[in-house]
Amino acid sequence: SLSTLASLAATREVLADHGLTAKYSLGQNFLVNDTIVQKIVALAELDGADRVLEIGPGIGTLTMALLKGAAHVTSIERDADLPAVLEETLAPWWDKFTLIQKDALDLQLSDLNAQAMPTKLVANLPYAVAATVVLDYFQRIDSLQSATVMVQKEVADRMAAEPGTKNYGAYTVKLRLYAQPAGRFPVSPNNFFPPPRVDSAVIRLNRRPVTDASGAPLDANVVRAACTMADAAFASRRKTLSNSCKTYFAGRGAQGGAVAQHLPELFERASIDPKRRGETLSLAEFVQLGQELLAVQA
Numbered sequence: 001s002l003s004t005l006a007s008l009a010a011t012r013e014v015l016a017d018h019g020l021t022a023k024y025s026l027g028q029n030f031l032v033n034d035t036i037v038q039k040i041v042a043l044a045e046l047d048g049a050d051r052v053l054e055i056g057p058g059i060g061t062l063t064m065a066l067l068k069g070a071a072h073v074t075s076i077e078r079d080a081d082l083p084a085v086l087e088e089t090l091a092p093w094w095d096k097f098t099l100i101q102k103d104a105l106d107l108q109l110s111d112l113n114a115q116a117m118p119t120k121l122v123a124n125l126p127y128a129v130a131a132t133v134v135l136d137y138f139q140r141i142d143s144l145q146s147a148t149v150m151v152q153k154e155v156a157d158r159m160a161a162e163p164g165t166k167n168y169g170a171y172t173v174k175l176r177l178y179a180q181p182a183g184r185f186p187v188s189p190n191n192f193f194p195p196p197r198v199d200s201a202v203i204r205l206n207r208r209p210v211t212d213a214s215g216a217p218l219d220a221n222v223v224r225a226a227c228t229m230a231d232a233a234f235a236s237r238r239k240t241l242s243n244s245c246k247t248y249f250a251g252r253g254a255q256g257g258a259v260a261q262h263l264p265e266l267f268e269r270a271s272i273d274p275k276r277r278g279e280t281l282s283l284a285e286f287v288q289l290g291q292e293l294l295a296v297q298a
């Protein structure tokens with residue numbers, strides 16, 4: 001068995017041995033530079049007690065490095081051709097490795113070991129689902145303390161955007177209600193086989209405790225409501241807050257219609273000028289709007 005698969009020769013050989021080629025439709029761009037693998041592991045700051053969750057192990061290139069530094073690794077892989085490869089490449093670590101064969105977007109909490117939930121997400125993500133899955137896992141897997149993930153550069157820019165900038169949108173607000181950026185480095189296409197058509201970046205996000213203005217921890221349903229207000233505020237980007245929210249809620253059944261009618265009161269109680277635009281609002285202001293949304297719905 002090899003100590004690393006992160007080279008062009010080793011990757012080509014493993015694929016050829018199994019009669020496989022990289023599948024474009026599954027975003028298969030395998031890492032072929034061990035320096036990048038080591039930088040990902042270093043940014044994730046694994047310690048021997050960590051239980052890592054990985055999406056898309058591929059042929060096991062990053063997985064192998066994770067297994068060397070963590071107590072356990074659980075990987076979710078959608079491609080049914082890969083388990084046979086992983087049985088071979090990860091054989092030395094099989095006792096501390098769990099493979100879940102499914103679409104990462106369909107992961108259920110019951111798929112994970114309830115006694116030993118994952119502490120860190122570390123992955124070279126399939127780009128089609130990257131943004132969605134990172135937010136979804138922070139929302140649903142309470143035990144996750146951080147995510148260190150390879151994504152398309154533009155996705156990293158959205159994850160790290162500040163209010164008032166062009167990349168700051170509903171996605172930024174929702175993700176940042178759960179986690180904050182804590183390091184990043186760029187990765188060029190030549191570090192993968194085959195090379196992707198886009199630039200990439202590895203970004204680390206640390207879970208942040210969500211608190212109200214006085215520092216008290218907020219209920220999960222307030223944070224969810226703040227996410228709804230982010231979707232509403234950015235639904236029509238060029239409109240004012242009030243018009244964008246009106247359109248958003250009016251299109252959401254009787255319950256949404258009731259919220260639409262109470263919007264002036266909602267903004268008044270949150271002390272936020274409804275003529276502002278979504279991109280000028282801070283996270284704290286979205287939390288306030290979330291609190292008032294729950295009050296209006298009660």
Ligand code: SAM
Nearest residue numbers: 026029030031056057058078079103104124126
């Ligand atoms: N970790 C390997 C590496 O770094 O070389 C492979 C990374 S490759 C960019 C993405 C991996 O995600 C592939 O193995 C692909 O089959 C898998 N994948 C794609 N879509 C997926 C999904 N929806 N759920 C789980 N795995 C997926």
